[in-house]
Amino acid sequence: MDVLEKLTILTDAAKYDVACTSSGVDREGKPGATGSAVGCGICHAFAADGRCISLFKVLMTNYCIYNCKYCVNRISNDAPRAAFTPRELADLTMGFYRRNYIEGLFVSSGIIRSPDYTCERLIKTLELLRGPYRFNGYIHVKAIPGADSKLIERLGLLADRMSVNIELPSQQSLQLLAPDKTKNHILKPMGFIHNRIQENRYDMVRYRHATKFAPAGQSTQMIIGATPDSDYQILNLAEGLYQKYALKRVFFSAYMPVAEHALLPPAGSPPPLLREHRLYQADWLLRFYGFQARELLDEAHPNINPLMDPKCSWAIAHMDYFPVEVNKADYHTLLRVPGIGVRSAKRIIAARKSGSLDYAGLKKIGVVLKRAQYFITCSGKLLEGLRVTPDGLLRAMITEQGRRLLPQEEYEQLSLFSPLPQQAEQSPFSPKLLQAWKDAAAPPQERRRAL
Numbered sequence: 443m444d445v446l447e448k449l450t451i452l453t454d455a456a457k458y459d460v461a462c463t464s465s466g467v468d469r470e471g472k473p474g475a476t477g478s479a480v481g482c483g484i485c486h487a488f489a490a491d492g493r494c495i496s497l498f499k500v501l502m503t504n505y506c507i508y509n510c511k512y513c514v515n516r517i518s519n520d521a522p523r524a525a526f527t528p529r530e531l532a533d534l535t536m537g538f539y540r541r542n543y544i545e546g547l548f549v550s551s552g553i554i555r556s557p558d559y560t561c562e563r564l565i566k567t568l569e570l571l572r573g574p575y576r577f578n579g580y581i582h583v584k585a586i587p588g589a590d591s592k593l594i595e596r597l598g599l600l601a602d603r604m605s606v607n608i609e610l611p612s613q614q615s616l617q618l619l620a621p622d623k624t625k626n627h628i629l630k631p632m633g634f635i636h637n638r639i640q641e642n643r644y645d646m647v648r649y650r651h652a653t654k655f656a657p658a659g660q661s662t663q664m665i666i667g668a669t670p671d672s673d674y675q676i677l678n679l680a681e682g683l684y685q686k687y688a689l690k691r692v693f694f695s696a697y698m699p700v701a702e703h704a705l706l707p708p709a710g711s712p713p714p715l716l717r718e719h720r721l722y723q724a725d726w727l728l729r730f731y732g733f734q735a736r737e738l739l740d741e742a743h744p745n746i747n748p749l750m751d752p753k754c755s756w757a758i759a760h761m762d763y764f765p766v767e768v769n770k771a772d773y774h775t776l777l778r779v780p781g782i783g784v785r786s787a788k789r790i791i792a793a794r795k796s797g798s799l800d801y802a803g804l805k806k807i808g809v810v811l812k813r814a815q816y817f818i819t820c821s822g823k824l825l826e827g828l829r830v831t832p833d834g835l836l837r838a839m840i841t842e843q844g845r846r847l848l849p850q851e852e853y854e855q856l857s858l859f860s861p862l863p864q865q866a867e868q869s870p871f872s873p874k875l876l877q878a879w880k881d882a883a884a885p886p887q888e889r890r891r892a893l
């Protein structure tokens with residue numbers, strides 16, 4: 443098999459790995475133009491200074507001795523297989539880099555022969571790149587669960603970022619769908635990498651020429667929607683991983699039905715992309731807004747409502763927290779207001795030093811008044827002319843994607859004797875809207891049953 447064939451197979455097999463931020467463009471290459479935005483393994487990641495860099499995303503091999511039911515590379519799947527030699531992969535990376543196609547490498551692998559053997563092949567590739575080829579670009583490598591810690595250590599000294607995929611949110615799901623893996627199997631290398639990063643920080647201060655160990659930290663990836671695990675379980679797990687292992691990111695990957703199995707969603711069912719999006723929003727709240735998983739969801743409400751973003755959902759459920767006076771509230775209180783983000787909260791605090799703020803000032807600062815107006819006062823006043831009704835508030839918070847999930851509105855002819863608007867508003871939410879809201883928040887199995 444020539445290198446181009448291997449490249450086609452192994453970049454395609456790597457597309458399910460989302461542990462690097464990638465774009466969602468589907469523009470294909472065309473005659474007379476250079477480049478294509480689909481298919482072939484170039485994806486984007488963001489450097490520490492915010493620069494977008496393109497990575498060559500590829501598998502070392504898609505041979506695998508394991509049989510994870512959700513994975514296209516599982517041993518029982520009849521798929522074309524290929525494996526790069528370390529030199530082939532190093533040569534390809536350098537060739538692409540010199541042509542300016544890529545700025546870095548993202549390499550993962552199926553388990554060939556044993557975790558140690560796979561890890562050694564990855565090390566060999568990275569040694570070639572960092573050694574004779576003097577490649578100074580970004581490298582993100584997957585640490586192989588089950589490999590010896592000496593090998594993981596060597597890998598970490600060659601790569602910028604490492605990741606160990608947690609794969610599924612619970613031990614129960616792992617047992618069912620990835621019987622060769624256990625939670626401990628995955629958490630052990632994660633803990634090892636975390637400890638080595640900490641030690642390395644200390645070494646860097648003590649010894650001027652100490653080699654950096656995974657200087658860009660570690661991340662992980664979780665598959666969403668392959669198992670009945672709730673958003674509450676997923677967010678709790680993500681929060682625990684951030685706290686215990688200081689992960690840079692937890693990536694969520696909407697499950698693409700690639701396998702026929704009784705325990706998995708049927709082939710052809712759409713990947714839960716909106717759920718993935720809402721989980722990223724909630725993850726953002728955990729990392730930058732000071733929220734805790736248990737504030738956003740609980741046992742009684744285990745799933746994020748897809749109709750609106752989790753911050754708006756939280757605000758609607760905690761109306762006693764509002765209105766917030768923007769000229770007095772502290773930074774963390776401001777962050778809880780829908781429509782006020784990290785940047786605008788900082789700007790509000792800075793702007794208040796030179797005078798009090800009004801609604802026009804807030805708009806200039808970048809506050810999204812369309813949402814924030816319902817939750818704030820400026821110098822004790824609500825926005826002039828604003829009429830807050832529970833129904834109107836709920837509608838205003840529903841996002842564009844959420845609106846598509848709602849049943850089409852039916853218009854009815856009002857009779858002369860219909861109740862006056864004020865009377866109608868006495869019920870907190872219109873029954874239809876409230877039912878749609880509840881249905882949307884139901885666990886996926888129940889939603890399926892309802893359908």
Ligand code: SF4
Pocket residue numbers: 506507508509510513514515516517551552553620
């Ligand atoms: S170990 Fe990785 S590559 Fe192998 S079957 Fe499981 S998920 Fe797929």
